[in-house]
Amino acid sequence: MRVLVTGGCGYVGAHTVRELSAAGHEVAICDNLSTGHRPFGEGYRLIEADIANQDVLAKALDGVDAVLHFAASAYVGESVVNPRKYIHNNVESALKLLDAVLASPARLFVFSSTCAVYGVPRTLPIAETAPRDPVNPYGATKLFFEHALAAYSVAHGLRSVSLRYFNAAGAHPDGSMGELHTPETHLIPLALQAALGVAPPLTIFGNNLNTPDGTCIRDYIHVSDLGRAHVLALEYLAQGGRTTCLNLGTGEGTSVAQIVLAAERISGRKVPYSYADPRPGDPPALYADSALAQSVLGWRPQFDISAILSTAWNWELRLQAMNHRL
Numbered sequence: 001m002r003v004l005v006t007g008g009c010g011y012v013g014a015h016t017v018r019e020l021s022a023a024g025h026e027v028a029i030c031d032n033l034s035t036g037h038r039p040f041g042e043g044y045r046l047i048e049a050d051i052a053n054q055d056v057l058a059k060a061l062d063g064v065d066a067v068l069h070f071a072a073s074a075y076v077g078e079s080v081v082n083p084r085k086y087i088h089n090n091v092e093s094a095l096k097l098l099d100a101v102l103a104s105p106a107r108l109f110v111f112s113s114t115c116a117v118y119g120v121p122r123t124l125p126i127a128e129t130a131p132r133d134p135v136n137p138y139g140a141t142k143l144f145f146e147h148a149l150a151a152y153s154v155a156h157g158l159r160s161v162s163l164r165y166f167n168a169a170g171a172h173p174d175g176s177m178g179e180l181h182t183p184e185t186h187l188i189p190l191a192l193q194a195a196l197g198v199a200p201p202l203t204i205f206g207n208n209l210n211t212p213d214g215t216c217i218r219d220y221i222h223v224s225d226l227g228r229a230h231v232l233a234l235e236y237l238a239q240g241g242r243t244t245c246l247n248l249g250t251g252e253g254t255s256v257a258q259i260v261l262a263a264e265r266i267s268g269r270k271v272p273y274s275y276a277d278p279r280p281g282d283p284p285a286l287y288a289d290s291a292l293a294q295s296v297l298g299w300r301p302q303f304d305i306s307a308i309l310s311t312a313w314n315w316e317l318r319l320q321a322m323n324h325r326l
């Protein structure tokens with residue numbers, strides 16, 4: 001299939017582009033490079049533009065069968081202090097993208113959603129049927145877009161899969177790409193960079209939570225496993241699959257303290273850290289029930305937490321050798 005990938009120069013988008021290409025799909029990327037990296041798009045047709053640019057999108061969508069939409073602003077904390085940015089990019093600009101898609105023949109759409117649509121879960125593991133009650137503007141914008149997709153599916157026949165990722169982590173196994181956010185807010189790169197001495201000591205938010213070791217539990221899913229799930233979602237839609245929302249996680253919770261120990265084991269270095277108060281609205285534990293994605297897509301995560309840490313470590317060493325410049 002011919003696919004347009006928005007945000008294909010970002011972390012999850014770029015890994016998915018590799019998986020799409022390996023599966024034989026023809027990929028073009030639309031990215032404004034606001035947080036993405038041009039080298040991640042090398043070897044593919046890169047349309048350097050904003051998703052809100054309807055003229056460019058109309059041309060980019062010519063002959064395209066499906067759109068995979070990663071482009072978004074994706075910092076929970078920033079969304080709390082600057083909700084306008086999130087409503088603008090993740091809703092207003094994203095709806096313009098949908099207008100361009102509806103004006104084109106493409107009727108298949110895969111959307112990067114998030115477990116943040118659930119807010120603070122009442123039960124674990126979290127299934128797709130759990131109440132959606134986001135506790136920050138980021139999650140609210142993603143939920144709004146899911147609703148828009150559901151409505152456009154009924155009204156306009158735009159069939160979609162919204163993939164609710166838990167915590168994307170790890171790096172490409174061949175060492176060619178990985179996580180590089182500025183600022184970095186994700187635990188695993190921060191722990192590994194602290195071990196290397198290129199980032200401050202890790203701050204662990206909460207050590208007295210209602211979890212077995214008192215630290216936060218999250219569900220870390222390897223970015224290449226996410227990429228493969230997108231390929232399967234695309235193929236599901238191409239075979240006539242109905243609009244749906246699916247969780248993508250391993251179903252295994254890992255605590256911050258366990259991540260620190262694994263980071264020390266894999267790096268052979270100490271991870272310096274200190275404790276701070278838990279962040280408001282940060283649930284003590286989040287992990288997915290991914291049974292639906294497994295049955296609908298036939299998807300199984302292939303990377304465990306050790307593989308996540310070791311691929312991330314290889315990538316950090318490479319970034320350090322390149323002075324964090326791509």
Ligand SMILES: NC(=O)c1ccc[n+]([C@@H]2O[C@H](COP(=O)([O-])OP(=O)(O)OC[C@H]3O[C@@H](n4cnc5c(N)ncnc54)[C@H](O)[C@@H]3O)[C@@H](O)[C@H]2O)c1
Binds near residue numbers: 006012049113166168
């Ligand atoms: N990383 C995670 O753990 C995680 C978890 C759940 C959901 N997600 C979602 O996955 C998607 C990708 O996340 P990521 O971590 O790869 O982020 P990222 O910042 O690395 O990638 C986002 C990409 O989109 C581009 N972009 C942003 N706004 C754009 C616009 N208006 N027009 C064109 N390009 C634009 C950026 O330049 C970047 O290349 C996001 O939608 C995010 O909300 C990520």
